Amino acid sequence: xxxxxxxxxxxIGGPATFFVEPYSxxxxxxxVRACRDLDLELRILGGGSNIIVPDKGVDAVVMHLxxxxxxxxxxxxxxxxxxxxxxxxxxxxxxxxxxxxESLSGVxxxxxxxxxxxxxxxEGETFDHLVSLTVxxxxxxxxxxxxxxxxxxxxxxxxGDMIVVHATFELREDTPEAIFERFESYLRRRNATQPVTxxxxxxxxxxxxxxxxxxxxxxxxxxxxxxxxxxxxxxxxNYFVNEGKGTYADFLALADEVRSRVADRFEAQLEMExxxxx
Ligand SMILES: Cc1cc2nc3c(=O)[nH]c(=O)nc-3n(C[C@H](O)[C@H](O)[C@H](O)COP(=O)(O)OP(=O)(O)OC[C@H]3O[C@@H](n4cnc5c(N)ncnc54)[C@H](O)[C@@H]3O)c2cc1C
Numbered sequence: 527x528x529x530x531x532x533x534x535x536x537x538i539g540g541p542a543t544f545f546v547e548p549y550s551x552x553x554x555x556x557x558v559r560a561c562r563d564l565d566l567e568l569r570i571l572g573g574g575s576n577i578i579v580p581d582k583g584v585d586a587v588v589m590h591l592x593x594x595x596x597x598x599x600x601x602x603x604x605x606x607x608x609x610x611x612x613x614x615x616x617x618x619x620x621x622x623x624x625x626x627x628e629s630l631s632g633v634x635x636x637x638x639x640x641x642x643x644x645x646x647x648x649e650g651e652t653f654d655h656l657v658s659l660t661v662x663x664x665x666x667x668x669x670x671x672x673x674x675x676x677x678x679x680x681x682x683x684x685x686g687d688m689i690v691v692h693a694t695f696e697l698r699e700d701t702p703e704a705i706f707e708r709f710e711s712y713l714r715r716r717n718a719t720q721p722v723t724x725x726x727x728x729x730x731x732x733x734x735x736x737x738x739x740x741x742x743x744x745x746x747x748x749x750x751x752x753x754x755x756x757x758x759x760x761x762x763x764n765y766f767v768n769e770g771k772g773t774y775a776d777f778l779a780l781a782d783e784v785r786s787r788v789a790d791r792f793e794a795q796l797e798m799e800x801x802x803x804x
Contacts, residue, residue, distance in 0.1 A: 530579045530588065533571055535634060536725045536768045538777065539579025539803075542569075542588035549593045551660060551668055551691040558689070559666035561587050569803065570689055572639025573611065576727050577801045581774045584803055591638055594691055599624075603657065605694040608638030612645075620709065625700035626655040628708040632716040633728075638690040643799075644683040649712060653678040660692040661685070681732055681799055721759045725768040730781060731796040739796055740764035743784055746791040753780040778802065 528545035531537050544566070548554045561568040567586040571577070594607030597618055604624060606615050612635050616627050629650030633640065640652045641659065656673050663669060664687045677684040716722060731739040743749070743763040751758045754776035759765040766780060785796050 527583070528588070530571070530574075530583065533590065534574035534577060534579060534727075536578060536727050536772070536777075538581075538768060538772060538774055540581050540583025542583060543585050544587040545590065546587060547590045547593050551594070551662065554589070554591070554594075554662045554689060554691055555666045555668055557587070557589055558662055558664060562664070562666065570638070570642075572608070572642070573634055573636040575634045576639065576643055576799070577803060578727060578774050578777050579803050589689075591689075591691070592636065594638075602697050602699065603694055604697060605692055606637045607692055608636060608641075608690045610637045612636070612640055616709065619697060620702050620705045623699055623702050623705070624697035625705045625708075626650075626697040627695065628705060628712060629654075631709045631712045632722065637693050641683050641690045641693050642685055643681055644678045645681070647712065647716075651678075651680075653683065655695040655697060656693060657696045658694045659688075659690055661688040661690055663688050719762060721761045721765050721767055724759070724765075725772075726759070726765045727800045729764045729799050730766050731764055731785075732799045734794055734796070737794075738764075739788075742788050742792055742794065742796070746784070746787040748784045748787055751780065751783065753777075753783070756780050758784065774802075 527541040529541045530539045546557055548557055569586050569588050571588050571590045592609035594609040596607045597610055598605045612630050612633050616631055619627050629647050633645050635645050645652050658672050660670050733739050740763045748758050749763045750760055755770040755772035756766050756776040757769055759767050788796050
């Protein structure tokens with residue numbers, strides 16, 4: 527049994543029955559085939575910044591891809607392993623004078639999780655500069671697929687159950703100073719409006735088309751509501767923060783209460799962005 531809470535940004539959840547950290551894409555494929563043959567459930571853990579894990583843990587094989595951490599440059603393209611953190615990818619791109627990924631500054635993900643969720647901000651999203659992915663499908667086959675193979679949309683890369691092992695981005699040349707300036711200005715705005723130093727999963731709910739979930743939650747009188755140690759952030763109402771010993775049950779109870787108040791006030795159903803494992 528391996529505790530999962532330390533692998534999540536919000537520090538919630540019990541252990542996994544099995545925990546594996548493959549060192550290559552072939553290892554990933556081997557794990558996938560073994561799970562299929564042994565009829566074991568397989569779950570993928572990225573940077574843990576958008577998941578909550580049940581308090582009792584998960585009876586599954588949890589595969590963590592942080593050892594797939596190589597970045598290779600080919601002209602204006604960068605190819606990164608699924609376990610490369612966005613902060614290190616962004617800072618590497620900046621020193622190489624390759625621009626395009628700055629819109630993702632401050633997203634505490636790894637490449638695999640960012641692609642899976644099509645992580646983004648109002649300035650852009652992960653798929654904007656993606657050209658191809660190397661994935662392992664659930665039969666354990668390694669495949670290289672172009673961006674056009676995926677119907678990416680808002681906070682969903684359209685991967686289905688494929689596992690990302692590498693992603694290649696097409697960037698453009700710019701000076702490190704100009705890249706740094708954009709990076710810093712996005713980060714400053716984020717730091718001013720979001721509770722970045724607290725334990726959270728980022729935005730709990732997706733923004734409905736043309737509106738902001740945070741605005742709707744605040745207007746529904748939910749700011750600072752709490753269940754146990756999980757509280758709606760004072761700084762950004764679409765963030766729930768863990769102020770101590772918050773649990774999965776607390777988190778989901780608070781999410782239900784917030785969703786129901788927003789439904790009463792706006793007649794709109796908020797959709798969860800956070801991935802709640804069960
Ligand atoms: C402080 C904070 C700020 C945030 N700001 C933003 C933001 O501005 N924009 C935004 O979009 N998100 C934001 N998020 C949410 C989060 O960072 C993104 O959803 C991110 O894409 C999750 O990546 P991860 O690597 O942490 O994935 P995880 O949370 O580990 O996993 C998320 C999902 O991806 C799957 N997954 C992970 N790796 C792979 C892989 N290699 N192949 C297939 N599936 C995989 C997991 O199974 C899970 O379903 C924020 C979160 C926090 C805590």
